[in-house]
Amino acid sequence: MLSALARFSRPHTIIATTIQVVALFLIAGGSQVMSPASLGPVLLTLVTCLALNIYIVGLNQITDVEIDRINKPRLPLASHEMSMREGRIVVALTGTVAVVGGWIAGAYLLGTVLIIMAIGTIYSVPPLRLKRFSLWAAVSIALARGVIANVGVALHYNDVYGGLTAFSPATLAVMAAFFFGFGLVIAIYKDIPDLMGDRAYGIETFTVKLGPKRAFNLGRIILTVGYAGVMAVAVSRLPQPDSVMLLVAQGAALGLFWYASARVDPSRKTSIARFYMFLWGLFYAQYIILSVYQITRGIA
Known part of the structure; x- marks a missing residue:
């Protein structure tokens, strides 16, 4: 059961999310x-966001179970390792934990949880079920995650x-723009291996509409523009050592x-x-790069 969960x-x-x-x-x-006291809010934020994450992906599996039997037959609902009742219990519990955690943490995190939960719900659940429409599906994922x-x-x-934090409007704007683009690419690429099931059930992904190769090249263009944008920001701050690190x-x-x-x-x-999972590795790496960049700026 733990493996299935x-x-x-x-x-x-x-x-x-972590x-x-x-x-x-x-x-x-x-x-x-950094202090033991300062880590409490981070831990609460992490638990809340992880619960929200499981709510979103779990709800999607519940509503996609028939499609997943074609596209992702090893997922626990599609393979019958978990029952639909068990899936619904997990989704209900994690949704509750996310809302309660956000309420305890404060207005900003609660608002974030509720907005992302709403997007994730209308992405998966009829009557809107935005995942049926290529552009709306990609924008939903990019907005929520990015x-x-x-x-x-x-x-x-x-x-x-x-x-006391270092988040200026400019910093947030650059991060939001980059990760919105990255979110679009994730949304496009995650559907490329799912062509058969999506086509069979009338899910109009970019892959269904454009074909795998054109959808793949669209993602290449979007992510290249995103990286180029961050590199341009780094160039604008040269010759500071932290900007050299970011550019490289x-x-x-x-x-x-x-x-x-x-x-x-x-x-x-x-x-x-395989390449889709490599893309997630680049997503993780970008946060590590930005963390090192910010710490380096603080030392400088």
Whole structure:
């Protein structure tokens, strides 16, 4: 049961949420206020966001169970390792924990939880079920993961730590723009291996509409523009050492992305599925890069 529950939570998203919450604390200047007392709000934020994460991915599996029997037959609901009743209990419990955790943490985190929960619900559940529409589905994921989560948790930390954090409007704007683009690419790429099931059930993803290769190249363009934008910000701050580090790190990440993507066959499910997980690795790395960049700026 524990193995099924772990797969139900979609581990790659759990890792992403954990890194996101911790990295935003460090980017906010958390290393300067690090103490046992300061870690309490971070832990509460992490538990709340992880519960929200499981609610979102769990609800999607409940509503997609028939499609997943074609696209992702190893998921616990699709493979009958978990019953629908058990799935609904997990979703109800984690949704409750997310709301209660947000309420305890404060208005900013509660608002973030409620907005993302609303987006995740209308993404998966009829009558709107936004995942049926390529553009709305991608925008929903990009807004929730890339913009609302980052801005909401940043404002929450700013509130908790008395306005001492390093989040300026410019910093938030750059982060939100980059991760919105990254969220779009994740949304596009996650559907490429699912072409058969999505087509069978009338889910109009970018892959269904454009084909695997064109959808894949669209993602390449979006992510390249995103990295180029952050590199332009770094260039504007040269010759500061922290900006050199950011420029080199972004160039290396972009180079790795193109090196790996050149070896992908979008028409082969196993090939694109492996690359999709590599993409999540770049997502994790970006938060680590930005954390190191902010700490370096603080030292300088």
